[in-house]
Amino acid sequence: MLIIGIAGGTGSGKTTVVNQIVQELPEGEVTVISQDSYYRDNSHLSYDERIKINFDHPKSIDFELLCKHLEQLKKGETIEQPVYSFVKHNRTSDKVITHPRKVVIVEGILILTHPEIRQLFDIKIFVHADSDERLIRRLKRDIAERGRDLDEVLTRYQTTLKPMHQQFIEPTKEYADIIIPYNRYNNVAIDIVRSIINQRLV
Numbered sequence: 001m002l003i004i005g006i007a008g009g010t011g012s013g014k015t016t017v018v019n020q021i022v023q024e025l026p027e028g029e030v031t032v033i034s035q036d037s038y039y040r041d042n043s044h045l046s047y048d049e050r051i052k053i054n055f056d057h058p059k060s061i062d063f064e065l066l067c068k069h070l071e072q073l074k075k076g077e078t079i080e081q082p083v084y085s086f087v088k089h090n091r092t093s094d095k096v097i098t099h100p101r102k103v104v105i106v107e108g109i110l111i112l113t114h115p116e117i118r119q120l121f122d123i124k125i126f127v128h129a130d131s132d133e134r135l136i137r138r139l140k141r142d143i144a145e146r147g148r149d150l151d152e153v154l155t156r157y158q159t160t161l162k163p164m165h166q167q168f169i170e171p172t173k174e175y176a177d178i179i180i181p182y183n184r185y186n187n188v189a190i191d192i193v194r195s196i197i198n199q200r201l202v
């Protein structure tokens with residue numbers, strides 16, 4: 001099994017990169033795990049309490065469960081991935097049955113901050129886009145897809161996204177084997193990653 005970790009700031013294009021990589025790989029050979037699915041279960045908190053959580057701090061992620069699941073997949077076991085709702089700011093009661101595959105891609109803003117999880121990755125990738133580009137993309141995406149408004153995204157950006165990015169996410173670039181510049185769509189970089197994966201699949 002090949003486990004690839006793809007980190008990068010919010011809006012850098014991680015999900016887009018993963019989708020591009022997966023698109024042309026043989027179906028049934030690859031599985032994708034998003035760090036977002038592993039936000040902690042906060043059912044004990046009210047909605048008003050949950051919206052105050054700093055979702056860009058490593059403590060917000062259930063890394064213990066993510067680590068356990070990756071180790072299970074590595075051993076050839078099937079896992080039940082949690083499902084997260086950005087609208088409810090909480091896990092739902094659903095689960096996604098995930099089988100081990102030849103390639104497992106894990107993507108998320110904070111995945112390279114965790115030493116044990118870093119060790120599980122065969123290839124570590126960091127997707128880079130400038131902060132103004134990321135903010136613009138985040139604004140458009142969160143308003144279109146995650147039920148946010150302009151003021152909410154901008155306030156969160158100033159209070160948590162920017163400081164957490166500087167403190168926790170940007171420093172993990174040093175762990176990356178490959179840094180993908182993604183201020184624009186970068187098909188050359190995607191082709192390189194795909195060919196590395198294809199070599200392992202034969």
Ligand SMILES: Nc1ncnc2c1ncn2[C@@H]1O[C@H](COP(=O)(O)OP(=O)(O)O)[C@@H](O)[C@H]1O
Pocket residue numbers: 008009010011012013014015016017137138140141182183184185186
């Ligand atoms: N290179 C790019 N140029 C313009 N828009 C992009 C680019 N990459 C991603 N996007 C858009 O920006 C938004 C955030 O991208 P996404 O892949 O979800 O980022 P991330 O997963 O890193 O938060 C999405 O709406 C996506 O379509």
Ligand SMILES: Nc1ccn([C@@H]2O[C@H](COP(=O)(O)O)[C@@H](O)[C@H]2O)c(=O)n1
Pocket residue numbers: 009010011014015036039055056085086087088089090108109161
């Ligand atoms: N309830 C939540 C939980 C997380 N977020 C934000 O999601 C971002 C990470 O996801 P990306 O797809 O952008 O990598 C992170 O920056 C959190 O602030 C949220 O808005 N609401």
